[in-house]
Amino acid sequence: DIQMTQSPSSLSASVGDRVTITCRASQTIRSYLNWYQQKPGKAPNLLIFAASFLRSGVPSRFSGSGSGTGFTLTISSLQPEDFATYYCQQSYSTPYTFGQGTKVEIK
């Protein structure tokens, strides 16, 4: 199985801050990388697919980059509704695997 490792596991930030979350794969996954946002008690919500493509309806302050084994999710200006847990997920091969999550908390 491909192991996905996110960093940091949690972070504290203020509204308006630029936030970057990193995801690393244990082997190359090319651009087969998706990002999800999950709020407490809710299902994950797809934000970014194929490493850098913004899903329709997702605010443009979210962006993704990377390929191979290293990826980042950036929130350019953190908004109150962005406080949540973020997961990366590889779809290069089955079984799909997720990172352990990054919890973004209010500073």
Place this chain on the structure above:
Amino acid sequence: QVQLQESGPGLVKPSETLSLTCTVSNDSVRNFYWSWIRQPAGKGLEWIGHIYPSGSTNYNPSLKSRVTMSVDTSKNQFSLNLTSVTAADTAVYYCARDMSRGWYRELDYWGQGTLVTVSS
């Protein structure tokens, strides 16, 4: 808007079989792969497997010996059976559409999730 809704018992006894169904609205199960994912309380996400309407499946090797998935195109539903459950199978179970864009795949629509507790 595509909608998915999980249904099934919220309590299952140890050693018995967990059975869940996902009903799809505003889309056809004939068109995509469909996945199951679970999340123990306070923990991360684990992909259980997916099924295509043809019957083609991929299961997580960690659960493969206990998992069976099926699709009922007449009801626009797909299902999960997990046998010989233990307390470690207690989790919120999600169903999701497994969208394909060429070689790329993502889980673009999710059900709200259903908590299944394994306990006697």
